[in-house]
Amino acid sequence: MARASAGSNGARLRGLVQRHGTPLVAISRSAIRMQLNRFRRALPRVEPFYAVKANPHPDILKVLVSGGAGFDVASLAEMTAAIEAGAGPERIIFANTIKPARSIAAIGGGFPITHFDGEEDVFEKIAKIIMREIERLFDRKVRIIAEPGRFIAGPAATLIMRVIGKAIRENKHWYYLDDGVYGDLSGIIFDHAQYEFKVLRSGRSQLSTLAGPTCDSLDIIARGQDLPELEIGDIVYVERVGAYSTATATAFNGIAPAKIVMVA
Ligand SMILES: Cc1ncc(COP(=O)(O)O)c(C=O)c1O
Known part of the structure; x- marks a missing residue:
């Protein structure tokens, strides 16, 4: 389930995105x-x-x-x-x-x-x-x-992504992110991992689907996520994504995996 989160963690994530762009993996x-x-x-x-x-x-x-x-x-x-x-x-x-x-x-x-x-x-x-x-x-x-x-x-890395596209399909919001199952969320396929997707925006939530950037039908990250309405450029992030993620990411469709930075 997705959750809205704010506060100092939000400021830290926005700072990292400002400095490095997205998608970004911050390893602690x-x-x-x-x-x-x-x-x-x-x-x-x-x-x-x-x-x-x-x-x-x-x-x-x-x-x-x-x-x-x-x-x-x-x-x-x-x-x-x-x-x-x-x-x-x-x-x-x-x-x-x-x-x-x-x-x-x-x-x-x-x-x-x-x-x-x-x-x-x-x-x-x-x-x-x-x-x-x-x-x-x-x-x-x-x-x-x-x-x-x-x-x-596993617990050491946070993947920070941004919404790069949105659509309404069958009355549901679909958000396309700049990373997906062919990239740093490859653990969904290879490790059968399930992640908690968090956003910095708050508001009335609705069931939404998150998909990756590759225009491949496999690249659906998560369905049934409780999310407020997101806008292009909004941050979506996943914590505890340090294992079997960057290690198995591909550059399918020519889309490079996330930049990796080490943080304290
Ligand atoms: C031989 C061997 N040792 C250790 C591991 C690490 O497992 P985990 O990351 O679940 O601790 C694996 C994972 O595939 C493995 O094949």
């Missing part, structure tokens, strides 16, 4: 550090090896290198990215079970995050059960690692 360094710390607090015996596939942005990798994390890579390209970010080979595991020999020669589904405000965040509950079982089953000498991807990168 402090959110990445926070998720890493949360992981370590809840799973003190488990070493996190970040699954690079979730979001291989070099600045995310650098934040994690400085935080002492390891890296789970699925290809030679990801291995190179981790090394270039400063990770030593001892901090990298090559965990893809389908590896070409050439990549070996050069040396799913994990911890959940929330996508909607008010949704129960069950990570600490799951971690408690994992810790209990680790203590029960494994001697202290056993080294235990995990490969969290979405848990680290």
Whole structure:
């Protein structure tokens, strides 16, 4: 469901849009550090090896290198990215079970995050059960690692888009945004993700459809969204969109994925 939001977050988003335009993905360094710390607090015996596939942005990798994390890579390209970010080979595991020999020669589904405000965040509950079982089953000498991807990168990014077109179809408002399922909302297809779409405008809401910019019938982002009437240029944004989003975005129709900026 879409929700209107304002206040200081609105001013921050407008400032970013003024500076960088849209579509824009703002990745928060402090959110990445926070998720890493949360992981370590809840799973003190488990070493996190970040699954690079979730979001291989070099600045995310650098934040994690400085935080002492390891890296789970699925290809030679990801291995190179981790090394270039400063990770030593001892901090990298090559965990893809389908590896070409050439990549070996050069040396799913994990911890959940929330996508909607008010949704129960069950990570600490799951971690408690994992810790209990680790203590029960494994001697202290056993080294235990995990490969969290979405848990680290997911909450750290906000995708900011603008309305570039509107139409009324079958009595419903359709809003066309400058990013869609072929771009940074590709997680809707590849990760079966559902997102909460927020706007800065308030007003009487009506059921609306959000679609992407590619004129392809697949590029429908969300139907049945409770939205006030939007105008061309209005901001629509999605939080917690850092995993399986920019990583799987395409330039289909020649429409480039969002610019990415790192923020504090
Ligand atoms: C081998 C492996 N490790 C880790 C992950 C990361 O999963 P998640 O992002 O859900 O934590 C994946 C995801 O596909 C995976 O295939």
